[in-house]
Amino acid sequence: MTDSIFYKRSSKRAYLDREIPKDTLNEILEKTRWSPSCSNNQPWRFVLVTERNQREQFMTALPQGNQWAAKAPLLVAVCAREADDFNREDDPVKYYQFDCGMAVMSMLLAATEEGLMGHPMAGYDADKLHAILQIPEDYHLVCILSLGYSGESAELSKQWREYDQSPRNRKSLSEIASFERFSFSD
Amino acid sequence: MTDSIFYKRSSKRAYLDREIPKDTLNEILEKTRWSPSCSNNQPWRFVLVTERNQREQFMTALPQGNQWAAKAPLLVAVCAREADDFNREDDPVKYYQFDCGMAVMSMLLAATEEGLMGHPMAGYDADKLHAILQIPEDYHLVCILSLGYSGESAELSKQWREYDQSPRNRKSLSEIASFERFSFSD
Numbered sequence: 001m002t003d004s005i006f007y008k009r010s011s012k013r014a015y016l017d018r019e020i021p022k023d024t025l026n027e028i029l030e031k032t033r034w035s036p037s038c039s040n041n042q043p044w045r046f047v048l049v050t051e052r053n054q055r056e057q058f059m060t061a062l063p064q065g066n067q068w069a070a071k072a073p074l075l076v077a078v079c080a081r082e083a084d085d086f087n088r089e090d091d092p093v094k095y096y097q098f099d100c101g102m103a104v105m106s107m108l109l110a111a112t113e114e115g116l117m118g119h120p121m122a123g124y125d126a127d128k129l130h131a132i133l134q135i136p137e138d139y140h141l142v143c144i145l146s147l148g149y150s151g152e153s154a155e156l157s158k159q160w161r162e163y164d165q166s167p168r169n170r171k172s173l174s175e176i177a178s179f180e181r182f183s184f185s186d
Numbered sequence: 187m188t189d190s191i192f193y194k195r196s197s198k199r200a201y202l203d204r205e206i207p208k209d210t211l212n213e214i215l216e217k218t219r220w221s222p223s224c225s226n227n228q229p230w231r232f233v234l235v236t237e238r239n240q241r242e243q244f245m246t247a248l249p250q251g252n253q254w255a256a257k258a259p260l261l262v263a264v265c266a267r268e269a270d271d272f273n274r275e276d277d278p279v280k281y282y283q284f285d286c287g288m289a290v291m292s293m294l295l296a297a298t299e300e301g302l303m304g305h306p307m308a309g310y311d312a313d314k315l316h317a318i319l320q321i322p323e324d325y326h327l328v329c330i331l332s333l334g335y336s337g338e339s340a341e342l343s344k345q346w347r348e349y350d351q352s353p354r355n356r357k358s359l360s361e362i363a364s365f366e367r368f369s370f371s372d
Contacts, residue, residue: 004299006217006292029363031192033356035291038308042356045370046363054366079368082278086308092268092326094283095308101287102294105221106192109295113190122224122272122281135368140278170219170228177215177232180240182265182321184231 009112010168011119013068013160014151020073024114028147031110037099043084044103047077047133054132061128062144066121068160072146077129078104079139100142107145117150195298196354197305199254199346200337206259210300214333217296223285229270230289233263233319240318247314248330252307254346258332263315264290265325286328293331303336 001007029046037043049058050073058075059067069075078100082089085096108118126141135141153164178184187193215232223229235244236259244261245253255261264286268275271282294304312327321327339350364370 001213001216004217006296007220009220009222011222026359027187029359030187031190033359033362034193034195036195036197036294036306038306040355042362044362045368047368048363048365051366077368093312093328094280097280098283098287098290098328101284101289102291103287104284105288105291106295108222108288109292110192120222120224133368139368142279142284169226173212173215173219176219176228176230177234179234180237182231182233182263182319182325 005109005112009108010117012117012150012153012164013119014153014156014164015068015071015073015117015146015148016151017071018073018149020116020148024116025074028107028110028114028116032103032107035099035103035106037102038086038095041084041086041096041099043080043096044100045079045139047079047135049075049077049133057132058129061125061132062121063123066123068156069119069121069146071151072148074147076107076145076147077133077135077141078143078145079135080142081139083138097140097142104143104145111147115149116147118145118147120145191295191298195294196303198303198336198339198350199305200339200342200350201254201257201259201303201332201334202337203257204259204335206302206334210302211260214293214296214300214302218289218293221285221289221292223288224272224281227270227272227282227285229266229282230286231265231325233265233321235261235263235319243318244315247311247318248307249309252309254342255305255307255332257337258334260333262293262331262333263319263321263327264329264331265321266328267325269324283326283328290329290331297333301335302333304331304333306331
């Protein structure tokens with residue numbers, strides 16, 4: 001279990017100053033590409049930012065708490081639009097966003113397989129990123145992530161180092177899975 | 187690539203009449219449990235239906251086009267509520283649904299690793315499933331899936347056999363990934 005990509009995948013904050021080889025990135029994208037989606041709509045669009053100037057612009061849309069991402073060689077914006085959903089607009093279930101979640105998980109696990117570390121982030125200035133990345137209005141910015149080779153947490157500033165070195169935690173199985181009927185205390 | 191779980195994972199329709207061993211299911215759930223989520227909220231709740239009577243009830247909420255799922259030894263309802271979202275209710279981005287997508291992808295890939303086949307489905311009668319599975323009103327039914335060992339497509343009825351045997355297709359990389367800026371023709 002602890003050897004599996006499912007457990008090894010983790011959202012840390014320290015990155016090495018090391019480019020992602022083109023073949024490696026291609027392998028990750030290729031694996032991501034085969035993700036399932038509702039009616040095979042494949043609503044996901046990935047904007048991959050690698051150029052230094054453009055990454056610096058990208059970083060201006062991130063809050064102070066995510067500035068560690070500046071060291072990542074790749075920043076990704078995940079975009080999708082409601083028009084690519086199987087469900088009607090008044091349905092509370094948004095498959096185009098759920099599907100992006102599936103594709104991003106593929107990307108994170110495929111990255112882990114290649115020895116890389118991806119970190120999904122929220123809390124960004126979506127309007128600013130729309131402008132910087134020239135994302136059309138009808139596409140929502142569903143998620144952003146940083147990707148690169150893991151560095152040493154010891155090199156992070158105190159707050160981030162503490163986050164990175166604190167024990168990981170998850171709900172127990174009985175808190176997330178019940179048999180035959182919905183049966184959760186919370 | 188074709189040997190990888192990312193490519194081997196596929197939404198087919200034929201299942202063997204074979205139970206999923208408890209240890210195997212546990213391994214899949216354990217891997218799913220380590221999925222990331224916004225603020226580590228872990229909004230996913232899985233209702234796992236294995237008992238024959240309860241599966242038969244479950245199947246009554248599925249459209250005719252998904253009746254092949256009756257042979258699967260496990261049906262899963264993925265539930266989550268807006269209250270567990272990091273974003274505010276008026277935000278068009280619903281992380282609780284995106285996060286469920288990440289967890290479901292973990293589940294599908296972990297199942298593939300164990301030689302199982304999972305098939306996410308939409309188009310169900312959500313109200314009926316809420317009643318059958320006793321899901322509280324504030325939890326949305328984000329997705330359902332079938333899980334089991336792959337059977338022979340040849341044993342399916344004609345329509346489903348044709349689906350299962352038709353070539354798989356996905357958009358090309360250039361249709362889903364662009365560099366530095368959003369640049370897609372569609």
